[in-house]
Amino acid sequence: MLAVAIVVITLALVFYTIGVWAERIQGTLRWWHAGAFALGLACDVTGTMLMSRIADESDGPTSALNTVMIWTGGLAIALMAVHLVWAVVVLVRDRASEKASFHRLSIVVWAIWLIPYVTGAIGAMTAD
Template identity: 55%
Template sequence: MLVYASTAITMALVFYSIGVWSEKLQGQLKVWHLVVFYLGLVCDTIGTMLMGELAGGVTLLSFHGLTGLLAILLMLFHAVWATVVLVRNDQKARANFHKLSLIVWLIWLIPFVSGAIFGVAF
């Protein structure tokens, strides 16, 4: 199960990074970015659930647990807000969306890195 969990979390990193950085480089939120954001969210959620099972249950009473929950909630908010921006087709919002994306991505990296450190070290 560790292989599946690690693969899912790594795919979340790949999808989310591609979506966020390509959106920034292209200068505008596009539909395919939204698809990649949702793929990252799904992979992160699956990976987190599998890791929780491996750990004997998810505890939110830790740095990793709290930041992980925050990251998934922010990813969900980010994807839903991207959907709203695309549906409204507000060109200014589409052009500035990368600012939110970068913040959410940076916050998401905290539990990703802490999970890798704590998982390897302990």
């Protein structure tokens, strides 16, 4: 199950990164970017649920690194959800200025999302 969780979390990284950076490079928010955000969020939630199930089956203590990953991971999922909802609002309102400046929020949410991804990877590589 760990391998599946790692693949799904990595797919979240791929989808979210493509959506965020394509939006930034293209200079305006488009519906397919919101689709990439949604796929990234879905993969992240699924991967997090799988990782949580694995952790529940483990008898070991929670390390400080895992605690950071848990808290920042929860924050990142919440921010990704808000980001997706706001993207849909911006797209529905169809204001050019909002669509052109949306990337600022995207970059911040993406950068925060990287924290639990990286801490999780480090934690997995350094586990006994």
